[in-house]
Amino acid sequence: MRDTVVIGAGLAGLMGALALADAGHRPLLLAKGQGATHWTSGTIDVWGAADGSLREAITGLVASNPQHPYARTGFASLEAAVARFRALTEAARYPYVGSFERNVLLPTALGALRPAAFFPATMAAGDMRLPGPVLLAGFHELRDFFPPLAAANLAAQGIDARGTYLNLPPIKRKLDFNTRSFAQLFDDPAFREDVGRQLRAARGDATRIGLPAVLGLKDPLAVVGHLQQLSGAQVFEIPTLPPSMPGVRLYTIFRDALVKAGARIQIGAEVLRGAAANGKLNAVFSAAAAREQEHHASTWLLATGGIAGGGVRTDYTGAVWETALGLPLRAPTGRGEWFAPRFLNEAGHPIYQAGIATNEQLRPLDESDTVVYKNVAIAGAALAGCDPIRERCYSGMALATGWHAGQLLAGANE
Amino acid sequence: MQTINTDVLVIGGGATGVGVLRDLALRGIRAVLVEKGDLTHGTSGRYHGLLHSGGRYVVKDPQSATECAHENEVLRRIMPHCLEDTGGLFVVTPADDESYADRFVAGCRATSVPVNEISVREALRREPLLNPRISRVFEVRDGSADSFLAAHVNAEDAVRHGAQVCTYHVVKALMREGDRITGAVCENMRTGEDVHIHTSYIVNAAGAWAGKIAELAKVKVTVVPGKGTMVAMNHRVLNTVVNRCKMPADGDIIVPIRTVAVIGTTDVHVPDPDVFGIEAWEVERMLSEGEQLVPGISRARVLRAWAGVRPLYKDQDVADDRDIPRTYKLLDHETRDGVKGMISIVGGKWTTYRMMAQEAVDAVAQKLGVQAECRTHLEPLPNIGDWGQGKPVTSGQAVRPLTSTADLPPPAYFWMGEPLAHVEAADSYGNLICECELVTRDRVVQAITTGRASNIDDIRRDTRLGMGPCQGGFCTYRAVALWNEFKRGTLPAPSQAAASGGEPEPASHSVALLRHFLQERWKGLTAITWGDQLRQARLDEIIYLDTLGLDLLPAPTPTDQNAPEMVTAHPAIATEYHAM
Structure with a gap:
């Protein structure tokens, strides 16, 4: 049995796996396919609307919007995550530059x-x-x-x-x-x-x-x-239209580092369901060619993404569900509530905020704010409370929550 | 102000209008067509693409059935490259009244609609996804039609014979001297300029809008806009048109066309052909009725839903719009209303457009004293796009010879694998602008440089760009960029020669165009966006917001909004959808 299984191979899952590997774990990473790395530009976007200091912008956001994923990690975790990320890419001779002082403006x-x-x-x-x-x-x-x-x-x-x-x-x-x-x-x-x-x-x-x-x-x-x-x-x-080569490079850097640290990555293993008892997730079952594969772990990191990543799915009846474990979601009710009339609506479309609500430790909550599984943490776009594309924080939020969740789980296992 | 003098003015650029224009041109009559949108902007571009065998109407509307059966054979000979020879089936499902089948067969015999009963086993062999619980199956000569291409080849042939086509020209008023209509005042919607067209005769072929045109002549023509909503499924679940063998009803047909299968349709009276919405129940009805024909179809991905308004002519009161005959009617306003110089051709089906045009032009020719006879059934339409090549005829039945068209070559139909065959033959994989519909750079450039496409939506209709599963996610950026290069005169040779002269266009116009196109697309998506299609829509947000930063570019100025290629935002053609 592994200490930890990470579900999802996007930036949040990869960063979570790296935090676990840094702490001496050898996580198993299961994913249906490549993550959003391959679709996005490969820059680390912390907060698009910030005119000046990103430190101030995030600190202000944490104070004013306690439901936002950044409020779960705080600025310190974001800063630590970016530092670790930069060390990783630097070591792979693909250094990242920039700062929390101010966004630069890059041409599209x-x-x-x-x-x-x-x-x-x-x-x-x-x-x-x-x-x-x-x-x-x-x-x-x-x-x-x-x-x-x-x-x-x-x-x-x-x-x-x-x-x-x-x-x-x-x-x-x-x-x-x-x-x-x-x-x-x-x-x-x-x-x-x-x-x-x-x-x-x-x-x-x-x-x-x-x-x-x-x-x-x-x-x-x-x-x-x-x-x-x-x-x-x-x-x-x-950056070009997808597939994004900067994203592919990032994935490759993470994969090589994780494998070197003893982690295992299994792509093509869509997690279909879990088995739990007494408020703890004990096993998940992933799709395989001939039969389902069963995986056991003591802690779990769910980073399957939102609508784009495939962690959140919908159907024509207006149902919205979390695909891997069937966790409760915060989502607008009814298809009539999903969309704004304008495609480029500044506030985005409500359905894209659908996600899992968590407590301070990133543990999933049900409708009455009770922890569903105490040994599962959530990271990345699967989290409720933000539209990472409209807010231009997709990658920054993924790094921060992935890192934070990985560290919390590593601590929980000790 | 511009002035045009002609013999006949055709109002309406749908199937009927372009058919009338071509017929006039082939008879040597000077003619101009005006259309407030692009060709097929109205109902012709928004139907399910069925080439009727006539089977649908054999019981309810026998005259229309006979007309369809006749024209079906004519169209197969003159425009096979616009048609797919899918064949058609009428099937009795467990939900249908079994006694209808015998009435159906009797009706086919009475109306000369070719029909042949086949075994359920044979039907399932041909179409394995069909509901295995069907009890009887009848084979008919249905097909599917590319109505965009069909309109363009008609218009092209008319232009080659001296006619003129003015798209994005809306009729504002009709000119009148005493009891005679003498012309029309139009607005060129691209420039805002007025165009006066003086003419001896007007043919009102405005379809669902014919009543509005008639009003301008102060005569009453009651056209009931019967809205039909259709959904296109991502998978071509059938290769044969499949109909429910019952009286016409909602969701009674699935038409395979190009890469998709279309489930159609509803029939809802709407007060105004310009104002209608797609309602949630309509989409759900199509999916649930589709389940009767192909179990599981509702779980496939819905690409888009759209609605067209049938031009149903009502000359007496009927209880239900479905009860209005599908046949057409020629109205001579001189004898009917005492207004000279105008006729209206109303009602009808896409399949019968040529016959309607012939009847209308016969009447006009007589008024003008022109002796020339109709030739539209004798001369094949030009093959724009070179479709229908390289594959032998595979019709399940012998083509019934028609005396009048017997000397035409056997039909070479468009076939589903043909776009790919073209790409393979030209080794143009590296030039695909729209991967979903296999639209190459050459085809997009051709649509732009031949001068007819004047915005991205026109390119879409000409090439099918953006009509596949990605809903324009990738190709819209590419098409706008190519458009911009054309407008700036930097499109690479050989098309450069055709680039327009004058001032290079500001990039902000292209951005306005991109925003507008994406917004129009969005309106049509919200009714059917869930599941994988919602995921796709989110990927499109990643592309247009995250990667391209479209929302970060300066907002379009009034000058950008009024640029000629923004004509599709003109209030005269901006379709209003209700919110879902």
């Missing part, structure tokens, strides 16, 4: 200015508050990044930017062009030589060049350095 593939607290060093030169003309460059063959539109929107916001397309260097074998195949192409120095020469020719007066975030999977920092050397300008990555 549409040319919007997107706030982020921490981000891969490969994106650093994209800080749009920095001076210097910008060239955005891409490939016609990559359909998830359109430099002219992005540059035109940046220019409309007063940034000296223009967009161009590069010619695809000759490639050896046939490819279905997507972000992953481009990332693999950029791992090849010969491909970069060709791209770098084109960038130098197209650079003009630009001091910075933005490229789609497909600059390699093995050693992106070296790819950026190589392109900078060839082009004579600073080079930065801009």
Whole structure:
């Protein structure tokens, strides 16, 4: 029997597993599939609306909104989680930069200015508050990044930017062009030589060049350095439509570190139900090819995500349920209450706030605020009380709650 | 102000209107068509896509059945590339009155609708997901039709023969001299400019809106807008059109079309063809009735729900809208109302659009003293998109020869695997802009540069972009970016030559367009968004908010909102949905 089983392979589950591994545990991580890492931009977003200090913004939020997941962790856990996260990525030669002092504004593939607290060093030169003309460059063959539109929107916001397309260097074998195949192409120095020469020719007066975030999977920092050397300008990555290569890199870094620390990761193992007695979860059953697989542990971390991650499901009768353990949810009643009339409604759509309510120790609560399972902690987008996409805190909240939950469970096992 | 002089003005860009326009053009009559939306913006673009065998009406509405059966064969010959030869079945389920089956067969015989009873075992062999508890099965010549493409090829052929098509032109008033209608005052909704069209004759082919046009001539035409709500399921659960063998009722049919299966429909009287909603009970009714035909279908993913308004012509009182005949009617306002210069062609089915057009144009030709005969049943429609290639005819039955169209080649139908075959043949996997519907960059660019598509919704109708499971999550960004590149004159060769001259368009217009398209899409999604489709909608939020930061871009200015490509936000065509 394992000490702990983590359910869910998104950032919250991975961070929780890392906290457990750091404490000497060897957790088993079960997941239906890849987490939201593969869909999101790979930046660490703490709080989008913060104008100035993120420390102040989160401290203020904790005081004013005690139901918010950040109120469960406090700023200190967030800070500790980010520090641990940065140490992890630094050790994997994929360092994150940024601070809690202020969000930087990074350009999107549409040319919007997107706030982020921490981000891969490969994106650093994209800080749009920095001076210097910008060239955005891409490939016609990559359909998830359109430099002219992005540059035109940046220019409309007063940034000296223009967009161009590069010619695809000759490639050896046939490819279905997507972000992953481009990332693999950029791992090849010969491909970069060709791209770098084109960038130098197209650079003009630009001091910075933005490229789609497909600059390699093995050693992106070296790819950026190589392109900078060839082009004579600073080079930065801009997140594309999914699948997100920065997200894939993150998952890989976590996976390698966890496996090295003795954890086990089982993808393709959807948890279907649990078995409990006396307020404790004793076992879960996961889907397998021929039969259900049974897993036992003394503590559990549930990080299966919300609607997007698949931790929360709905049907046409308006029913909303938690998929792995059938835990009670806080959710709007009736489909008529789920949506706002405007897609871009600032406050979001109520259904996306559906999630599990917890106590201070992240233990799941039922409708009468009684702990359902005292040996289960909840982390990430499965938590009620926030819309992490609208609030732009998806990754920050995942790190903070994952880390906090992992530490609480590690403590509980001692 | 612009002035246009023509012989005939056709009002309405649905199946009937473009059919009338083509018929006029083939007879050498100068003609202009005005439509307040895009072609098929009204009912033609919002039906389930059935090519009627006639079987649905053999008992209730025999004349309509005969008309459908006749036109079914004609359309197979002139536009096979717009049709899928699915074949059709009428099945008796445990919930249906068994005695209807014999009346159905008798009705088919009486109305010349080809029918053939097959065994339940054979039906289940062809369609394994059909309810195994069905008791009798009848084979008919139903098919499915791409009504967007069909309208475009009709319009294209008309234009090749000298006609003019003005989409996004709304009729504001009819010009009148004494007892004669002499033209129409239209607004070009893209520019706000007035266009005066002087004409010898007007054909009112405005479908569910025909009553509103007639009002402008101060004559009364009662068209009952009969709303039908349909749902498209993510899985093509059947390859054959399957009908309940009973009197027409809600949810009595499943039509496989392209990549989806459509369950249709409800029939609800609505007071105004521009104001209607999709109600929760309608979606639930479609799913529960669909269960009778394909058990388990309600657990599949619903891609979208939409509603169209049938143009039911009412010349006497009937208790229920379903009791209004589905046949069409030609109204000569000179003899009927003493108003010269205008006829209305009302009612009818998509399947009979060509026959309706022929009758209307026969009347107009006579008024104009033109001798030329109808040729629309003799000349195949142009094959835009090159569909219907590379696969032999697989019709289950011999095609019944028609004397008038016998010299046309055997039909080469569109077939479901064809878009993929095109992609494979051209090795264009790397150029897919819409992976769900296999729409390549070339097809999107072609839709933009040929000049007809004037916004993202037009591109959608032309190419099916954004109509698959992801609901435009990936392809809308791509299509808007391509649109922007075209408008800025930076779209790569060879299409560059076709790019419009003049000032490059500000990027903010493209952003306004993107916001507007996503908002319109959202309106159609909230009624059917749960389960996996809700998850998909959340992924779209991740894409448009988290990754692209659409909400962070400066809000569109009034100039952006009034840009020509924002025409779909014009009050004349902005469909109002009720909240669910």
